[in-house]
Amino acid sequence: MTSVARCPALLIAAPASGQGKTTVTAALARLHTRQGRRVRVFKCGPDFLDPFWHTMASGAPVHQLDLWMTGEADCRARLHAAAQEADLVLVEGVMGLYDGQPSAADLARRFGLPVLAVIDASAMAGTFGALAHGLQHYQDGLRWAGVLANRVGSERHSGMLQQGLREPGHWLGALWRNPALVLPERHLGLVAATELEDALQRLDAAADALADTPLGRMTPREWQERWSVDFPEPAAAPPAVPATPCLQGRTVAVARDAAFCFVYAANLDCLQALGARLVFFSPLAGQALPDCDAVWLPGGYPELHAARLAANHGLRDSLRAHVAADRPVWAECGGMMALFERLTDGQGVTHALWGLLPGSVTLHKRLAALGPQGLRIGADELRGHTFHYSTCDTPLPARWRTHPPGAAAGVVGEGEAVYLHGSIAASYFHAWFPSAPALVARIFGGRGGLSVLGAQSGALAA
Template identity: 35%
Template sequence: MLHELNIPRILISGTGSGTGKTTLVVGLTKAFQARGIKVSAFKCGPDYLDPTYHSHTTGKSCQNLDGWLMGKESVLSSFIEASRDSDLTIIEGVMGLFDGHSPHSDIGSTAEIAKWLQAPVIALIDASGMARTFAAISSGLLNYDPEVPIQGFIANFVGSEGHTSVLKSAMEPFPLLGGIPKFPEQSFPERHLGLHSATAKILSNESLSFWKNICESYLDLDEILSIARKAPILSFQKEEGRVTKQSVCRIGVAKDNAFHFYYEENLRRLQESGAELVYFSPINDKFLPEVDGLYLGGGYPELHAPALSQNTNLLKDIRDLAGSGAPIYAECGGLMYLSEEIQDLQGVSHPMLGLIPGKTIMGPKLKALGYVEVHTEKGTILGEAGTRFRGHQFRYSDLVLEEEREELYSYKIRKRKSDLSTPEGYTNGNILGSYVHAHWASNPSIPENFVNACMRSKN
């Protein structure tokens, strides 16, 4: 059945990473909230860090929107579901406007999401050292794909108000919605996976107020809001079968400074499949809550390895749960926690759960980055042999085994730029760990299978 919904919306994109998209979305969110406008925020692409900023700023979960991982129907469904009670939605793009899964198409790009959601695009461009060239770049973005609805531009890192005036003159008739100066002392800190995860310290009231005031002072907020409200009515085919079942099991979800990389869609689909999600902290909680299975997401366990290793009561509880046959599913940082130990960048080793053989060794250089496709070679808690799904990798560590054991692997993964498959998916009974951050919209049967595995163990 065809439905229609009027959702005021804008999509903030740029010419690449590092142009300040996340900061701009945070500032715009606070500026519009100060006007009494209820804002929802979204993040294009597979990123797990930027959404923590938008969740913190809006006070509600920030959903990822990724065309390659999710497909059009799930992107629309996630967007509409999370936008219902909002007056305005702000979507942050990924990388540059046209960057995505392929150099030859808009698959997995911000442009693809803009087309699917008919979202007016405001392009943020680093204006450092530029005048008329800014207009040339803007013209290139406008004309590269006329189906992408670019409605305005913002200049970032301008040198002065005079610089902004020069840019406006050079841009005519293209709409320049303002110019933001550089404020390096107010920049959000970065580490090897991009920005630090948002915390109350990073996103302090003072920081949020600062970026709100910057947007109010340097941007045409009235015109930006007008652009958002002129977005066309969104027509969509309602996704069937998304009805939350009565809870039939309890799944523990690790959530603290060490583990917090989760796709919100995965958590929502677990709940719809009948799971009650019970959050706990592997750093701080001394005892595991009563659960029928565990979901250990990604994060920064290497930064909290001493605290994780010294929380011996919780380690024992998790080992006992594993010994009972309860399903445990872990991704990236969660896999590191399952391993025998984590060796940090200083060469110091910290004992971990030891439920998956092997030692996790951190390195100074990137080990894997990008989209992957997964094909299971044998049955796991996520489904029978032959189960397929899509995901993303971004890691600086390796799991090193004393000896290769073929029976440990349950996956074959294929990277986007390669036809070669490599073994992955470490298994030990009902334990499954992988470096792949899976997005379950690519295979909705997976959360159902995981819940069913927890039910079988419970019974």
Template identity: 40%
Template sequence: MTVVIGADRSGAGKTTVTLALLAYLAQYGSVQAFKVGPDYIDPMFHAAMTARPCRNLDPVLTSATYVQQCFARHCWGARWALVEGVMGLFDGVPIADVPDFASTAHVARLLELPVLLVLDCQRLSGSIAAIVSGFCSFDPRVRVAGVVLNRVGSDRHLELLSMALEPLQVPILGVLRRDDRIAIPDRHLGLVPTDELAHLAELRDCLSDLAATRFDWEQLLPLLAAPQRSHAATTASVRFPARVGIARDRAFNFYYPDNLDLLAALGAELVEWSPLSADTLPDVQGLYLGGGFPEVFAAELAANRSLRDCLRAAIVSNMPVYAECGGLMFLCRQLVDFSGRVWEMVGALPATATMGARLTLGYRQAIALRDSPLFRCGEVAWGHEFHRSTLGPAPDRPLFRTQGLAASTLIMEGWQTAQLHASYIHLHWGTRSELPARFLERCQHWGE
């Protein structure tokens, strides 16, 4: 069956509970993790706990059907599975006749899974009953299988919480006390990624030890069994053999595993390389520069002049290049960090990326204004933006016209020059396999 980890709001402890459960289960068998929404960083922690790629379940970026198929496909063969939700349980966006589209509750309904509700109890006692009662009754289609009480202060505090919940007959499946040992540092875009944490192994062991004694495993284990539902295998009717360089290191690590799987299924050989440490580009026919934190490692990127020169030369030679967000920033002429320091970047785009306090966040409908290695002019896709930088000057011939779900403001953004596609928009290719196929076809022709 398995469960979806939900909460009444953001910051209640979903990620801590999820990681503790994953770390403990992974000691005894294979466990597949999923994350609701477009997030990259939480899935990195899931993968670090399970040694398996975490899969994003996002019906805005893909579709409701794809969410169901992805879940069934990747649960297959795993002993346990777990889905971490996003924000509060019913926090979504109104689309069509679904008022909470893409919320944790929406995905729980799509997958027909119960919810394990995490509650931050540090400022609660008897009122917890009203909260749990409301979540249990708000949508009869969403079943609350139990609760996890997080940040419980004392035995007396737990006694008060338990007494309040007893009449509801909702089982308490976990109790976590306040514990600074399991705190994960964060910064301007959320948690610090796993590649930058020196104490990751220690954190995993601590979470596993915590889970061993803080959860009711007799009730939880049957709930967490991975469903073995029938699913269609993913096959590609046309293949485009090409070597594609994947920029992956501490500065660039925002990739949806499904995107990389699609490239491989279409015939690509994926070659990982590091813009931080490589002196030159690998022997490839195309490049995929994902998002990440070039602003944090700007000094190291600027110091690697030989690599920057090679990358600029590859773009001048019309090698197909696909760059998202952090990759886009790296291709700019300069990057101005949060301290106002200016760093030289690749220089393939006549723009400067400047870090700022304002967070640009949300789903975007992107309409292609011209052909690129992935898009045909006029095609539409849904993507996601998540950054604290701005680019200037604006492109003379923008790649996309974008619009948010609720906003009427149209934004022109993105760069397209010859075989280069560079944009702030993160794309999930799950339902758009023609996009990576076009990219690989360009790579194959360039190599020939």
């Protein structure tokens, strides 16, 4: 018999990016965590930066929910597990409520999540009600929780906004215009909470502001009565970890610091489920490569720390020795950038980097690529996304290319190149490991990693 976990839940959405939904989600998590409740937060769509804030606010790991990248079965399993242990489940949407395929609205409909709309009301009055009405009714089937006005100028302004709503019961309050409640940003999104000494104080200030709204004053019983959701145990299982722990006895070294911080918590869980022992090291701290069988260099901000990375000759040399021994390296986006010979940063300064890949990387002012991507190798498809402001110039041929969702099998992709150079596999592609655990085991297992698959397969794979 299928088990059902029941728990109050909200999906926090907005008309567009930049409206304040990350702040509101983190403030809700912090407010309820301070009151002794167990809160689990999820992020809709691929995102590395917002989860830093939600993890700090809730004190619990934050995972992604995406009907394509992570898959419906994975989403159901994670929501069901969270609802079994939590007092409150929060899901932050992505971009605007209806943006993307699939969108945050699609996720809300699929799982019956009530939608809370956060609207930046700083330059509107009566139109606030029209926007709220449109968000609720643009598509059928949404369970609506209400609306929260953000960046409101005064009590009079708040009253005008509230009067503009067709359904007064949907008013959940206003947050005042306050620079202290704005989370700092840079070119790839929010600054990670771990980089700011006052991050927790910022969250507490946001939680305090939210506590003074109708939403913040609601009791746990009111949450239960208004927004409880039944999360059934999934009937279909997500992609299975091989029965034999393929990475048993192998150690995977993971770069982790401010330069290499784009790591999905679920990816670490997947490696451990495959049997790997994880060790972490910091290139920015000058650490050499620890004793290991494979290396993962995740994405991050090497362009902000290029001088310090270039000076870490010990790590460069130990990586060279690792590759010379034919041990695998998986390098994603920023991890790949650090492996090239040169990197030109946003100020036009060129740095000599680790030189394990031939070529150079240049950072640009405008976005170079953005969107969901999949990597097919044989029968496996590893799903993920791309998001970067730099481009690379290399003589290396693309051994594989990623593809957008919906691309037919066997068609050569036009997405990100995946380069093979010795035992290094490198790409701008960020992978969601649980989407293809068997392929992940081949990336990090055995000698040569993906280079073995590259030698075995003839034509380029889409």
